[in-house]
Each structure stands twice: as structure tokens, then as C-alpha cells.
Amino acid sequence: MDSKIDTSPLPITVTEADQIISRYGNDAPSPLPSNHSHSLTTLHQNSSGLTLAHQDQDQQHSTTNHPSDQNQHHHSQNASKHPSQEFDPNRVTWLPDDPENPQSWSDKRKWVLTVICGIITVNATFASSAPSSATEDIVKQFGVSLEVATLVTSLFLCGYIAGPLIWAPLSELIGRRPVFLGTMISYVILQLGEALNTNLQTILVIRFLSGVAASAPLTNCGGLIADIWDPIYRAPAISIFTASAFIGPVLGPIVGSFVAGSYLGFRWIFWLMMIIGGGFTAMVYFGLPETYAPILLAKRAKKRRAEENRPELYSDHERADFSVKGILHRTLLRPFKMLASEPILVLVTVYLSIVYGLLYGLFEAFPIIWGDLRGFTPTQIGLLFIGVGIGTTLGAVMNIYLQQSLKTLVPKWHGHPPCEVHLYGSMLAGPFLVIGIFWLGWTGAYASIPWWVPAISTILLGASFTLVFISFQAYLIDVYLMYSASALAANTICRSAFGAAFPLFTRQMFEGLGVQWAATLIGCVGLLISPSPFIFYKYGSRIRTRSKFAPNLDLQMKSTVEEEEQREKTQEKKTEETMAGKSNNHQKGPEIV
The missing domain is CATH 1.20.1250.20 (MFS general substrate transporter like domains)
Known part of the structure; x- marks a missing residue:
């Protein structure tokens, strides 16, 4: 993508933008499987768009950086999913299944x-x-x-x-x-x-x-x-x-x-x-x-700073460019x-x-x-x-x-x-x-x-x-x-x-x-x-x-999807061959000595 293009996260400015703005780029329903972690890293390195989308996802849908072992473990998982986003214990985000989310x-x-x-x-x-x-x-x-x-x-x-x-x-x-x-x-x-x-x-x-x-x-x-x-x-x-x-x-x-x-x-x-x-x-x-999740998280960060006397806590919204x-x-x-x-x-x-x-x-x-x-x-x-x-x-x-x-x-x-x-x-x-x-x-x-x-x-x-x-x-x-x-x-x-x-x-x-x-x-x-x-x-x-603004994440995912489809077809073929072999053995009956 052209380096002259402003790649700062874009706020929603029209009716339809927020309708589906986070549909796939901001809260993808399933992360890449672990055996494709290298592919994900490559996408992060080659597409500033994907990195930005995941950063916005973290802002709205990840777990809260609470100083508990459980939450730190969850954030280590998030870090593995999104290598570009380093774990910060002072960053306030969502807990798993957070009722306020x-x-x-x-x-x-x-x-x-x-x-x-x-x-x-x-x-x-x-x-x-x-x-x-x-x-x-x-x-x-x-x-x-x-x-x-x-x-x-x-x-x-x-x-x-x-x-x-x-x-x-x-x-x-x-x-x-x-x-x-x-x-x-x-x-x-x-x-x-x-x-x-x-x-x-x-x-x-x-x-x-x-x-x-x-x-x-x-x-x-x-x-x-x-x-x-x-x-x-x-x-x-x-x-x-x-x-x-x-x-x-x-x-x-x-x-x-x-x-x-x-x-x-x-x-x-x-x-x-x-x-x-x-x-x-x-x-x-x-x-x-x-x-609006960033506003809710900003209120949570403000409340926790007061209750826990931890001025270093912050939310992404408080550091955004407005x-x-x-x-x-x-x-x-x-x-x-x-x-x-x-x-x-x-x-x-x-x-x-x-x-x-x-x-x-x-x-x-x-x-x-x-x-x-x-x-x-x-x-x-x-x-x-x-x-x-x-x-x-x-x-x-x-x-x-x-x-x-x-x-x-x-x-x-x-x-x-x-x-x-x-x-x-x-x-x-x-x-x-x-x-x-x-x-x-x-x-x-x-x-x-x-x-x-x-x-x-x-x-x-x-x-x-x-x-x-x-x-x-x-x-x-x-x-x-x-x-x-x-x-x-x-x-x-x-x-x-x-x-x-x-x-x-x-x-x-x-x-x-x-x-x-x-x-x-x-x-x-x-x-x-x-x-x-x-x-x-x-x-x-x-x-x-040819677009300077389209991140084309689907095109970058295409090879991964094709590989998975090929593996599924190979596995189905093996399964069919195995079932056919069992069926032939059953038809032959027990060997008479």
C-alpha cells in the first residue's frame, strides 16, 4: 500500500459505515488455526490494513488487562493471534464473556x-x-x-x-x-x-x-x-x-x-x-x-484508576487521535x-x-x-x-x-x-x-x-x-x-x-x-x-x-483456504478408501484354512 496514504484507524462517518465496518476486519469470528500462524504473521508484515483491523478488534473485543494470571494467560493467546499487538498489563480491554461488553x-x-x-x-x-x-x-x-x-x-x-x-x-x-x-x-x-x-x-x-x-x-x-x-x-x-x-x-x-x-x-x-x-x-x-465499546472501556479505565489508585491504567480510546x-x-x-x-x-x-x-x-x-x-x-x-x-x-x-x-x-x-x-x-x-x-x-x-x-x-x-x-x-x-x-x-x-x-x-x-x-x-x-x-x-x-485503499484480505487468505480445502479433499479420499477396504474385507468373509 502506498506509504503516502494515511493509515490511521478511521472513525465512522456515515450511516452504513458502522453497519458492517467490523464484520470481517474488526471481529473475525474465527482466528487462523495454529498451524497457519506463519501465514498470519506474513499477512501482518505485508498489509498495514490487516494490522489496523486487528488493532481495532483488540480495542473493542479483546479481554481486559487485569493483573490476574487467568487474564494474562488469555492475553498471551491474543498476542499469539495478533503478533503486532504486544501485551500491555496497563491496557484496559474486555474480560472473556464480559457482561458489560x-x-x-x-x-x-x-x-x-x-x-x-x-x-x-x-x-x-x-x-x-x-x-x-x-x-x-x-x-x-x-x-x-x-x-x-x-x-x-x-x-x-x-x-x-x-x-x-x-x-x-x-x-x-x-x-x-x-x-x-x-x-x-x-x-x-x-x-x-x-x-x-x-x-x-x-x-x-x-x-x-x-x-x-x-x-x-x-x-x-x-x-x-x-x-x-x-x-x-x-x-x-x-x-x-x-x-x-x-x-x-x-x-x-x-x-x-x-x-x-x-x-x-x-x-x-x-x-x-x-x-x-x-x-x-x-x-x-x-x-x-x-x-460504543471504546467509550465503555474509557469509563472502566477511569473508574479503575480511581478505585485501584493506578494512574498508569488506560484505554485505547483515551490515546486515540481526535x-x-x-x-x-x-x-x-x-x-x-x-x-x-x-x-x-x-x-x-x-x-x-x-x-x-x-x-x-x-x-x-x-x-x-x-x-x-x-x-x-x-x-x-x-x-x-x-x-x-x-x-x-x-x-x-x-x-x-x-x-x-x-x-x-x-x-x-x-x-x-x-x-x-x-x-x-x-x-x-x-x-x-x-x-x-x-x-x-x-x-x-x-x-x-x-x-x-x-x-x-x-x-x-x-x-x-x-x-x-x-x-x-x-x-x-x-x-x-x-x-x-x-x-x-x-x-x-x-x-x-x-x-x-x-x-x-x-x-x-x-x-x-x-x-x-x-x-x-x-x-x-x-x-x-x-x-x-x-x-x-x-x-x-x-x-x-490496483486500489490504493482496498486491503484485499480475502485475496491474501485465498491460498490458505485452498490449502485447507485440498487437505479436506485428501482426508475425505483417504476415509473413503478406508471404508471401501473394510467393506471389501467384510464381503470376502473369514479366510478358511
């Missing part, structure tokens, strides 16, 4: 926290789209153009661009829980300003600030899931989290249209968001503990450096940005397809988003099924299976996404076609959205490991910008070109990039070898 908590408790993460993510994304159903009411109320009214949605999404760059580093500095509580309280207070203010310019500024505050769950819920779940069994939790990020934007127009169309008026959308947000803030206060310069480099400079030099990141970012833009563009296209052409009311149009929600749920379930192979691949590859195994979902969903776009456009453009025909296409679109996102995000994280936060930061910024921009021109595009031809334009772009996952699946390993 979030990875050791009960499955029941983990699922409760996962559900809470899903709920507050739905709350955050619900707020992004709920006011979109009141666009025409805003135009009438404030006497502005449709484009200006659409800024109510777009500026909120712009907050998604700025927020992750603030909340992710802050959560690593002070912990997940304070960031969750602080941002959710701020979000609730800001909804009060949106509901009461009579000046549209002020409302737009508050909407942007609300987006910044609401982005915290998108940034840190994935990190919380990575904090508590074992990498082999994390796929269902990741699917729930990703699905919740799509269910929120789908629920927004449904609920918003009912509220705006009632006697309450569109301002009650903001009152409703404040009430719901307040309830979920109370839920977080009482039900969401701190889960200088302004270090944080700015990791959160601002490196993401764009990677975007300018990594072809995998560029193509995936373009793909996901278009998909994300399409999702929010649909909020403006639905009123044309079903309102202008078929005479549906705003409330009826909102109900059509149920199809996208159904598809999102189906996509999450399908992803769980597609990830089942990881249960065998992760141990087989000693925590580092080929990155391309994550592409099955996008390979399946990419073509169906294009089909769904053409289906929606060419059946929705003609009022003579029953309304339910284009409505069915929204199920296909919802499932494709979810599968593409989960698949590509997992792929990026496995490709770049300790640099994945920077990769996903660049990806998040670009796709949030697309999501903010699409609603500004989608309606004009559909009205100017016609529904069928506007959908054709979007579909052709999707068709153009749909081969991307297939290309990555076939040539991804070759492309990764």
Missing part, C-alpha cells in the same frame, strides 16, 4: 435495541417526506412557485449531507447515547418552530437544521448494530435497519396526505412530527444505553480523494445516487400519474406508497435469505470471505429496477390503463431499492474495510445531494417529456449502469488489486 448481551436485549434503532430511523426518514404531500398547500399559503415549495423536502435532505460529518465523529468522542439524545431533543424543538412560523424562509432554514439533527440515527444506528451483533448473525439486523430507512420516506406521504387533506391543515404535519419525535425521544432516554486536523482529514479530505481515484467507488456511488434520487423523485411523479391523469385525491395518492413499503419489506426478507451463505463462508475464510459475495442482491435487483421504471412510466402514462397496473410496479421498485442498497453498501465496506467510512461518506454526500435535487426538476421533467418518456430516460440510465454488479462480480478482485 455489548457483544456479550443477551439476544433479547440486542433485538430490543435493534427495534429501537429501526423505529427512530423510521422517524428520521418519515420527516424527510411527510411535508411533500402538502406542496400544493404551501404554494397557496405562501404564494410561491412549486420549485420553492419543494425546497421544504430538498433542504431537509441537504441536512443529511452535513449531519453525518458532525454526528459520527462526535459519537466516537462522547458516545452514541449522548448524540442520540441531544439530536432528538433538538429535532423535537425545531418541529415547534416549523409548526408555528408564518415565514416560509424561516421554515426552510429550520427544515435544513431539522435534517441535520434527524441524520444522527442514520449515521449512528448502523454503528450501534455493529456494536452489539456478532458479524455472522448481523444480516437480519442490518436488513431491518436498511428497510426502516426506506419505510420512513414511504410512510411520510401516506400520513402527510391524510393530515393535510383533513380539517387540521398542513401545519399539523409538523405538530405530528413533534409529538411522535417526543415519544421516541423518551423511548431512547429510557431504553437505549451506551453501546485532533481537529485528524478528524477533518478523515471526514472531509479522504472521502473525496477516494472518489477521485477509486473506480469501484465511483460506479457504486453513481448507481446508488440515481436510485436514491429516483426514490424522492417519485414523490413528485406520483401526483402526475395518479392525480393529473386519473383524478386521484392527495389522500388516495398517498396510499399508493404502500406498494413501495411492501416491496421494501420483501427486499429486506430476500436479503436475509441471500446472506445465509455467510454463515459458512465467514468461518471458512477466517473472517474474510470474497467481497463479491455481497453482490447477489444487486445482481438480482438491478434488472428488476429497470423493469419497474419502464413498467411505471409506460402503464402510468395512459389513463385508459387501470390504476392498479402501474401501482403494482411500485412493489417491484421498493424491493429493488432495498436490495440494491443493502448489497452495494455491504460490498463497499468489505472492499475498503478501515477506509470504508471514507468511501461511504463520499457515497452518502453524493446520493443525498441527488435526493435533494431530484424533486426540484422531476415534476417539470415528467410534464415536459411526458410520463412515459421521462421514465424511459431514467430507465435508460439505470440500464446503462445495471451491468455494474456483474462486472464487479467477475472482475472485482482484479480491480481491487
